[in-house]
Amino acid sequence: MSGSEEQATIKDLDSVESGTSLWQDAWNRLKKNRLAMFGLCVVSFMIIIALLTPWIAPYSYFEQNLDLGATPPDADHWLGTDTLGRDLLTRIMYGSRISLMVGFLATAVALTIGVLWGTVSGFFGGRVDAFMMRTVDILYALPFTIFIILLMVVFGRNILLLFMAIGAVEWLTMARIVRGQVLSIRQQEYIDAAITMGLPKAQIMWRHVIPNTLGTIIIYATLTIPNVILLESFLSFLGLGVQPPQSSWGLLISYGVETMEEYPWLLFFPALVLSLTLFSLNFLGDGLRDALDPKASRD
Amino acid sequence: MSLLSVKDLHIHFHTRNGLVKAVNGVNFELNKGETLGIVGESGSGKTVCCYSLLGLLPSPPARIESGSASFEGKDLLHMPEEELRDIRGNRIAMIFQDPMTSLNPYMKLGAQLIEPLTIHSDISKDEARKRAIAAMQEVGIPEPERRIDCYPHEFSGGMRQRVMIAMALVTEPDILIADEPTTALDVTVQAQILDLIKKLQDKHDIAVIFISHDLGVIAGCADKIIVMHQGDIVESGTTDEIFYKTSHDYTKKLLNAIPTSGKPAAASLDTNKGQEPFFSIDQLQTNYDIRDGSFFGNGKKEIHKAVDNVSLELVEGETLGLVGESGCGKSTIAKSIMRLVNISSGKITLDGKTISSLEGEELKRARGDFQMVFQDPYASLNPRMTVYDSLAEALNTQSNIDKSALLDRVVNLMTDVGLPAQAIRKYPHEFSGGQRQRIAIARALALQPRLLIADEPVSALDVTIQAQILDLLLKLIQKYRITMIFISHDLSVVRYLTDRTAVMYQGKIVEYGETEEIFNKPKHKYTQALLSAIPIADPDKERSRERIIFSPE
Numbered sequence: 001m002s003g004s005e006e007q008a009t010i011k012d013l014d015s016v017e018s019g020t021s022l023w024q025d026a027w028n029r030l031k032k033n034r035l036a037m038f039g040l041c042v043v044s045f046m047i048i049i050a051l052l053t054p055w056i057a058p059y060s061y062f063e064q065n066l067d068l069g070a071t072p073p074d075a076d077h078w079l080g081t082d083t084l085g086r087d088l089l090t091r092i093m094y095g096s097r098i099s100l101m102v103g104f105l106a107t108a109v110a111l112t113i114g115v116l117w118g119t120v121s122g123f124f125g126g127r128v129d130a131f132m133m134r135t136v137d138i139l140y141a142l143p144f145t146i147f148i149i150l151l152m153v154v155f156g157r158n159i160l161l162l163f164m165a166i167g168a169v170e171w172l173t174m175a176r177i178v179r180g181q182v183l184s185i186r187q188q189e190y191i192d193a194a195i196t197m198g199l200p201k202a203q204i205m206w207r208h209v210i211p212n213t214l215g216t217i218i219i220y221a222t223l224t225i226p227n228v229i230l231l232e233s234f235l236s237f238l239g240l241g242v243q244p245p246q247s248s249w250g251l252l253i254s255y256g257v258e259t260m261e262e263y264p265w266l267l268f269f270p271a272l273v274l275s276l277t278l279f280s281l282n283f284l285g286d287g288l289r290d291a292l293d294p295k296a297s298r299d
Numbered sequence: 300m301s302l303l304s305v306k307d308l309h310i311h312f313h314t315r316n317g318l319v320k321a322v323n324g325v326n327f328e329l330n331k332g333e334t335l336g337i338v339g340e341s342g343s344g345k346t347v348c349c350y351s352l353l354g355l356l357p358s359p360p361a362r363i364e365s366g367s368a369s370f371e372g373k374d375l376l377h378m379p380e381e382e383l384r385d386i387r388g389n390r391i392a393m394i395f396q397d398p399m400t401s402l403n404p405y406m407k408l409g410a411q412l413i414e415p416l417t418i419h420s421d422i423s424k425d426e427a428r429k430r431a432i433a434a435m436q437e438v439g440i441p442e443p444e445r446r447i448d449c450y451p452h453e454f455s456g457g458m459r460q461r462v463m464i465a466m467a468l469v470t471e472p473d474i475l476i477a478d479e480p481t482t483a484l485d486v487t488v489q490a491q492i493l494d495l496i497k498k499l500q501d502k503h504d505i506a507v508i509f510i511s512h513d514l515g516v517i518a519g520c521a522d523k524i525i526v527m528h529q530g531d532i533v534e535s536g537t538t539d540e541i542f543y544k545t546s547h548d549y550t551k552k553l554l555n556a557i558p559t560s561g562k563p564a565a566a567s568l569d570t571n572k573g574q575e576p577f578f579s580i581d582q583l584q585t586n587y588d589i590r591d592g593s594f595f596g597n598g599k600k601e602i603h604k605a606v607d608n609v610s611l612e613l614v615e616g617e618t619l620g621l622v623g624e625s626g627c628g629k630s631t632i633a634k635s636i637m638r639l640v641n642i643s644s645g646k647i648t649l650d651g652k653t654i655s656s657l658e659g660e661e662l663k664r665a666r667g668d669f670q671m672v673f674q675d676p677y678a679s680l681n682p683r684m685t686v687y688d689s690l691a692e693a694l695n696t697q698s699n700i701d702k703s704a705l706l707d708r709v710v711n712l713m714t715d716v717g718l719p720a721q722a723i724r725k726y727p728h729e730f731s732g733g734q735r736q737r738i739a740i741a742r743a744l745a746l747q748p749r750l751l752i753a754d755e756p757v758s759a760l761d762v763t764i765q766a767q768i769l770d771l772l773l774k775l776i777q778k779y780r781i782t783m784i785f786i787s788h789d790l791s792v793v794r795y796l797t798d799r800t801a802v803m804y805q806g807k808i809v810e811y812g813e814t815e816e817i818f819n820k821p822k823h824k825y826t827q828a829l830l831s832a833i834p835i836a837d838p839d840k841e842r843s844r845e846r847i848i849f850s851p852e
Contacts, residue, residue: 022682029315100476189679193739196637197696197746198666207692211683 026215029291034286039280048276050096058088061094062245070263080265082255088266092273099249099274102162103229109167110228112130115176115210115217120173122182130186133179136172144169145238152240161243162235166228175218181213187210188212215292222285226278233274249274302350302506303329303474308366313359321347321361323530329474334500334507336521336538338514338553340761344530345510349476351376353391354383370474389419392467396479398459402451408435408462409447415470434465437795438495449487449505457488461495468499475500476508481516485624485788490846493520512762514553515834518542521840526550538838554836556762569643576648577615578750578782582608583645585628605631607806613799615749618776618783620793620814622829623803629786632803633754636784637671638662649750667697670748674755676735680727686713686738687723694744712741714762715778716771733764737771743777751776754786769796790833794818802826825849 017203020028030036049056059077073080081090121132147163157160185191186209194204233250235241242248249270256267309786310322322344329335339343347767350356352368352375368375370386378386395401403411404479412431416422422430428447435443439463451459460480467475477496481489497520500507511517517524518538524534526549534547545551585606606628613619621629634640636647638654647655649669657665673679680689694700700708710720727735736756743751753772773796776783787793791798793814800817802810802825810823821827828849835841 020729021685022728189673189675190681192634192637192639193671193673193679193742194455194681195639196666196669196671197742198663199692199696200663208681212681252323 026288026291030287033287033290035283039283039287042276042280043278043284046096046280047100049093053093053097057090057093058227059090061086061247062092070259070266071266072154072263079269080263082266083259083263086254086270088252091252092249092270094248094250095249095270096273096277098159098246099229099232099250100277102166102232102248103225104270105163106170107224108230109163110174110224111217111221112171113167114171115178115213116176116181117171118178119182119205119209119213122179123186123201123209125183125186133176136175140172148235148240157240157243162232162241166231170224170228174220174224177185178213182216182218183214185209197269200248201202219285219289219292220288222281222288226281229274229278301328301330303368305348305352305368306366308348308368309364310344310351310356310361311364312361320379322351324366324745325525325527325532327525327532327535329506329508331473331506332500332504333523334509334521335519336524337508337510337527337758338512338517338524339527340512340553340763342529343527345527346478348527349393349508349510352476353387353393354380366835375678376432379801385419388415388472390472391469391474391476391478392470392472393478394460394463394467394480397483398456398463401463402459404451407448407450408454410449412462412466412469415466419470422849430466431469434469437460437499438462438465439491440465457492458486460484460488460492462544464492464495464499468503471503472505474508476510478510479512482511482513486790486832487828487849489516489834493834496520496847513763513834514542514836515841517785518836518838519834526553542836542838552763556766563828565830575614576612577650578613579638579648580609580611580632581646581648582610583632583635583647584608584643585631585640586643587631587640595771604806606635606642608809609803609806611801611808611811612702612782613782615782616776616780617799618785618797620797620800621784621786621803622788622790622800624788624794624829627803628806629803630754633671633752633784635737636669636750636752638666664697667746668748669750669752670743670746672736672740672751672753672756675759676732676739677759679739680735680742682727685717685724686730689738689742690723690745693742697746708745712745713746715775716741730761730819731764733768736760737770740768740772740775744779747779749782751781751783752786753783755788756785757792758787758789765792772796784791790818790830802829 020236045212063086065081068081068085070083070085071077077087077089079092081087082091117132121129122289147169151161151165156243173190183209191208194208199207229249232241232248233253236248236250237254241250244251252270253267260267279285305325305327308322308325309320312319312321325344325348327335336835337348339345347356347361351363352370353363354375356363363376366376370391373382375383375386402408409428409431411436413424413427416427416430417424432443432447435447440458440461446454451462454462463480475496480496481492484492488828493516496509497780499505507520509517509520523535523537523540524541525532526541526547527533532543533549534541536544542549542554542564545554567718581697584604587603587605588601609628609632611619621632623629631640633641636654638657642655645655646653652665652668654662654669655663684692687709691705692707694705709723713720713723717739718734718741722730727738730738756772757768759769762813769792772783773784775781785793785797797814799812800806800810800814802817802823803823808816810821810826818830819825821830824847828847831844835844
């Protein structure tokens with residue numbers, strides 16, 4: 001086999017047979033998992049609805065119709081109205097904007113800080129690692145609710161602050177998980193190989209370490225989103241989250257609880273939507289874990 | 300009637316990626332006191348076959364499609380679980396490959412030894428303990444009364460394998476299945492364990508099924524052999540028939556894959572003594588600090604001298620073999636040269652440049668001159684990068700090459716290591732172990748190094764593949780006139796490949812000289828012991844030779 005012969009057959013990269021990356025493999029496995037695909041569809045549907053809400057919402061979310069009062073579901077108001085005569089479907093749709101935004105943005109914040117913190121800590125090891133991880137431990141020890149209340153008191157209620165506050169708590173776990181992954185990847189020979197080639201440390205982390213932790217990160221992220229949505233609901237329930245007339249699922253549920261006996265639909269529908277979303281995200285997360293776990297490909 | 304007879308055994312694995320026919324019609328008979336060797340490369344079905352006898356196969360995905368296995372006339376494959384439990388560990392015992400993971404780390408050895416006894420017979424705790432101590436004594440564990448209360452981590456690999464054997468034999472079984480029992484051990488320890496199994500077999504008249512990929516090991520202990528390849532028996536017969544009247548091509552290939560003689564004549568190099576050394580290590584010392592990782596760093600500090608005052612010199616184009624058992628410091632030398640660990644003292648020079656004292660940018664630029672091929676091709680390639688990306692990254696590290704030239708260079712590298720250029724877009728997991736090692740070699744060569752360190756580059760590969768990779772390495776270092784340090788625990792490989800050899804023991808070089816001289820006339824006691832422990836794939840020689848045992852004072 002001579003070199004020139006081989007070269008003649010390859011003019012550019014596109015003529016080359018392409019392989020299946022581990023990501024494609026995982027996607028193929030995920031596609032076979034019905035429950036996870038159901039979850040993915042539901043979540044995508046929720047996101048699309050949330051994005052389009054200002055244009056497709058049947059009513060305004062703040063205009064009250066006191067004459068109407070609380071009516072059970074009918075042809076005009078599919079999910080009924082609340083005590084102030086506002087359409088519940090509209091309020092749930094607007095609520096999903098807040099809830100999902102908090103879910104995804106706070107997770108993104110947690111992801112960014114956690115991955116960077118964990119990677120640096122795990123990669124450099126030694127004292128850097130000890131210092132960074134003790135910081136995480138100390139932050140862990142702060143009681144979460146008091147931390148949020150303090151933030152609210154000092155900076156006032158602000159939806160942005162809510163993202164930051166939740167993200168600032170969730171990144172701790174993410175950092176620990178990523179650090180653990182990095183520690184084991186750090187022992188792999190391909191990292192040694194990269195060092196012996198003389199690659200800069202930043203490039204080693206970016207190209208060799210982080211891509212190999214992504215599987216775990218994605219799984220954890222999908223499981224963090226429902227956590228965060230729940231957390232927002234909890235804060236809104238306590239009156240620390242968003243303010244009326246804006247709505248979030250947590251806020252709707254909290255009002256629903258107050259009038260549970262007279263107007264059960266006010267609790268039932270928001271709770272249903274929230275549960276459905278959380279289930280879907282969890283199914284998706286479980287499916288991703290199975291799909292990305294290398295052991296699954298061996299059986 | 301034979302003790303165990305397996306007839307026309309078919310085992311298939313129904314996996315997500317389709318059907319895998321792991322075992323296709325295996326037949327064998329085993330009589331009392333006999334040793335059956337099963338030889339084959341990884342994936343040949345030899346382990347699956349034996350696991351099925353004890354009902355150890357994971358099912359699903361495994362399914363026994365047809366065939367029978369009768370032990371004293373009883374069908375093992377269709378026996379109810381309770382009956383099988385009586386046989387398992389009691390009548391048929393098993394030793395596993397890795398003594399490091401096959402003992403429960405949270406249980407005292409005594410408890411683990413007593414367990415099979417109390418399960419299979421109703422003897423008292425005291426009686427069981429006595430028998431456990433006797434068993435430990437029998438497998439050559441010193442001070443068994445004291446050590447029975449130790450935990451596994453207090454034992455070395457060889458000692459743990461002795462415990463495993465004691466555990467298997469404590470119930471006095473009729474059949475012992477040994478699944479690569481010495482593969483994870485050093486050669487000198489391997490020799491001891493093989494002798495032990497043989498001795499105990501003769502004493503208790505046990506039948507042994509010995510699974511191994513190593514024909515040398517099989518040659519010494521088996522009465523008859525079956526050779527397996529991809530689930531089929533390709534050849535079976537007595538040991539002498541297999542070795543001296545080989546009929547099947549695959550068996551011949553296996554036998555020929557073992558390097559037996561010295562380096563091919565064409566490859567030999569005149570190591571001119573007067574020449575300036577091209578690469579030298581001068582009084583290298585590398586210590587590992589063993590300290591507790593407390594935040595304030597005031598923990599106790601212990602120093603382990605992994606490499607202790609080692610000096611070596613290589614002329615350009617020479618190949619040096621570095622041999623020794625695990626933990627002797629040979630990999631630490633490699634890491635010290637590659638600057639993956641910090642050295643404590645000494646000097647390493649390559650072509651007049653002191654690489655041991657370079658720092659920062661200078662070190663990064665110099666790294667292209669010395670490259671390394673790692674042991675495990677499954678761990679040395681980034682699983683998320685295509686071959687093209689890996690090689691292009693290596694090419695781009697030391698200089699910026701434009702895209703079309705880069706493609707040419709990658710294709711050249713692929714051709715050099717004998718891989719199809721069409722495969723450059725594929726990912727590591729789509730290649731076999733041997734092919735992966737070729738990619739790793741290509742990556743090391745991408746930087747056009749002057750010195751190549753190969754750290755056990757073939758020990759994770761099957762024998763037939765090993766030979767191909769060694770020939771490739773040899774071809775490439777000659778083509779590009781690369782100086783090589785070849786690290787291995789496998790002495791026959793070192794003899795095949797190298798000009799000079801250094802033998803290491805506990806961080807020190809105990810013998811250093813021309814390879815042929817060391818192999819023909821070893822001077823140091825340790826080298827002699829090491830050489831005498833290598834199993835030879837020749838039954839007559841293997842049965843008759845004597846082993847030298849090295850005991851450091």
